[in-house]
Amino acid sequence: MSDQPHDAHVDRADPRVGDLSEGRILRAILSRLGTSGAEVGPGDDAAVLRAPDGRVVATVDTLVHGPDFRLAWSTGFDLGFKAAAVNLADIAAMGARPTCLLVALAMPDETRLSFVEALADGLRAGCDSLAPGCAVEGGDLTVSDTLTIAVTALGSLDGRAPVLRSGARVGDVVAVAGELGLAGRGLALLFDRFRNAAGQPTGVTIELLADAERRDLAAQLRPEPPIALGAVAARTGATAMMDVSDGLVLDATRMAEASVVTLALDAQTDEALGGGEDHALLATFPADVTLPTGFRQIGRVVPQGAHPVLVDGEPHTGRAGWDPYRDWDSTRG
Amino acid sequence: MSDQPHDAHVDRADPRVGDLSEGRILRAILSRLGTSGAEVGPGDDAAVLRAPDGRVVATVDTLVHGPDFRLAWSTGFDLGFKAAAVNLADIAAMGARPTCLLVALAMPDETRLSFVEALADGLRAGCDSLAPGCAVEGGDLTVSDTLTIAVTALGSLDGRAPVLRSGARVGDVVAVAGELGLAGRGLALLFDRFRNAAGQPTGVTIELLADAERRDLAAQLRPEPPIALGAVAARTGATAMMDVSDGLVLDATRMAEASVVTLALDAQTDEALGGGEDHALLATFPADVTLPTGFRQIGRVVPQGAHPVLVDGEPHTGRAGWDPYRDWDSTRG
Known part of the structure; x- marks a missing residue:
């Protein structure tokens, strides 16, 4: 300049x-x-x-x-x-x-x-x-x-209290708004399909992709998190909330530790549990609250146990968060 | 990480x-x-x-x-x-x-x-x-x-109106708080004295420097702008104010153009006029205001003329702002 x-x-x-x-x-x-x-x-x-x-x-x-x-x-x-x-x-x-x-x-x-x-x-x-x-x-x-x-x-905040990670209470419903796993799949797609023989990134030819793949790619490259639902959740009485940016299990662990509880999640796909960059909203609500449109229940808050997060009743053993960029530094295309 | x-x-x-x-x-x-x-x-x-x-x-x-x-x-x-x-x-x-x-x-x-x-x-x-x-x-x-x-x-702003660049009025006093030219001299010192034969930066041996040079170097590496005087100036009635980051003449030109006036400055050293990174505060005050301690008068606001800034009655012909880094990209020490 x-x-x-x-x-x-x-x-x-x-x-x-x-x-x-x-x-x-x-x-x-x-x-x-x-x-x-x-x-x-x-x-x-x-x-x-x-x-x-x-x-x-x-x-x-x-x-x-x-x-x-x-x-x-x-x-x-x-x-x-x-x-x-x-x-x-x-x-x-x-x-x-x-x-x-x-x-x-x-x-x-x-x-x-x-x-x-x-x-x-x-x-x-x-x-x-x-x-x-x-x-x-x-x-x-x-x-x-x-x-x-x-x-x-x-x-x-328009007069409201902030919704922190630390507010989840035993008995609350765990809910999420936004997609889980798509952005991670979109990133895997880029690494799998749009690199040349030397491993360097190449242009994305969207014509080669199926509709579901295009949706995954869009979630990675141009994400559309449910921004307006943050204030809606607060008005509805959400007790805790955070952005799911590093994978559901990893971020749920952070919320569980901050709230001194365990989050008992329903079964999810591995991609939903471990994918990064979802930018979905993870929130907890009192059990007697009707979830706002856009949120779906994915679990319950239970007393703090040996594991901060359970998936279908078991500790999560799979990948928790994934970052292929981090150890991939040979090319900068 | x-x-x-x-x-x-x-x-x-x-x-x-x-x-x-x-x-x-x-x-x-x-x-x-x-x-x-x-x-x-x-x-x-x-x-x-x-x-x-x-x-x-x-x-x-x-x-x-x-x-x-x-x-x-x-x-x-x-x-x-x-x-x-x-x-x-x-x-x-x-x-x-x-x-x-x-x-x-x-x-x-x-x-x-x-x-x-x-x-x-x-x-x-x-x-x-x-x-x-x-x-x-x-x-x-x-x-x-x-x-x-x-x-x-x-x-x-603690209830005050913001002090903009555009508020200088004809008849106002032009004043500055903080040092002018030191940081630019400090940068010149680094380029002149602390590079090796290949032009690469070398460690600074402060023992080799005179007291004035140490002060210049400190102004460049660890500047101490008069932060508290910003609010003081506002309370005292400053009509316009800005941070002098790109050299006095260049920044005074910006204030003059935003205010649709000419700033008639007193004579200054070339270093004060053209040095960058001073982070001094340039402000204008009504003529009947006693300048707050820490500000010194350096000129007057006059009706807009052919030149946005005059120095000692003449348009400034020397360097206005200086950035040796910009065109120096061979080494990154």
Whole structure:
């Protein structure tokens, strides 16, 4: 992002960000974000957001090229959408309504402007479809060797108490909203079917996929967590709630330990138990509450036993959470 | 950050983060951050912070290894302190009081735990010394090829209106709090004196430096912007304010353009006019206001002329802002 365009090398139709001023890139992004709903939106040293009940819910999550995504598999739009979705899910998991995002984007000079524009479109589409009223209200642009998208999400509890991981009580119903296992299957599909002989990621030819496979891939690349159901669950009396990001068994274990109980889950497929990146909402409700539409019962809270989680009455012996990226660092396509 | 330590390769005294679980690294960080002042602090899906006047000020800024710092020159403590300071300055520049930080840390597997601990210590020390009452209340850990520290800062206006860049009025006094030019000189010192014959950064031997040089280096590596003066300026009636991060002339130009005026500055050294990363506060005050202690007058607001900024009556012809990192990418020490 120099202030001195290297005109000789510029592709005028789709320049590299390294050939553009920061102001030019910012204008391209801001023009795609829609109207600010903030008291002070992008453009000053900081944004000023409303926090109507005198509190603000805040979380940050980062997507890093290599460990978290590959450009051969994800479009800019996908990445913007996913970066929004995974952060909105953390706000929803507190029982809150997302109000705004701040986006810190660090990218190589070689990044094309069209990619940045698609990423901005994806951020906006993610907010508009998953959390209407939430928008990008600030951010930061930096140069980096590694494409990195760090998103901060803020939200409002609208006067309610936050729904913590630690509130599950013996006798509560365990319920989940959103899909389990699809995003993990989508990731396995990418690793199995869209790498070349050298193991490098290749473009995704969606025409080769069956409908169920396309759904799995979409859950991985452009997840649509049930954001609005977070506040609904809180209003309905959820006693505990969290985002299922690292696999149902692993996250249920965290909730069980924080609540000092055991979660006795019904039988599930291995994919549902161990898949990552679902961004479903795991919640517990008092037994006499009618579950809100979108939640389904998957178990019961029982007194703390030797195991924090039981599946169909037994401790889980299979894989709990799965991360194929972590030990796969030979290629960065 | 695997869940399976590779015991054979672990330096038990100072392990690599790649040999530790995420939980282990988090515990090391959290134990260094002091007591949470939040309604919900670190450990759940999101933090819940107080926003006493029903609004929250929010900003994000990123430090990336390569373009923004070099590990040969900065310690983990320096980086934590600086990452806090530059974000606190953006909150202060709105006239607000910083209330909390969220820290997204993306780091190579090779990063030593001692470095992460020093970084956490630096974040805490930066908050404690520059913005007492502000603390790290959340964050995110990720693996990356490139060490990246993205910090979100939140703040409270405590019932005041935000002080924007656009509020400077003809007749106002232009004033600054904090040092100008030191951080830029410190950076020049690093580039001039602490690189080897191949141009690669080498360790800083502070014993070789004169007192003034040590002060310049400290301003670059561990800046101490006048954070508390942001709220003081707002209470005193500042009409416009901003953080001077890209050099006085460049940032004064931004304020002049946002306010549709010209800023007529007194004569300054070239280093003060063009140095970057000062994180001083540039503000305008009504002429009849006694400047708060810590601010000094450096000019006057005059009607918009052909040039947004005048220095000693003339347009500035020298360097406006300087970034030697940007075009220096051959080494990453």
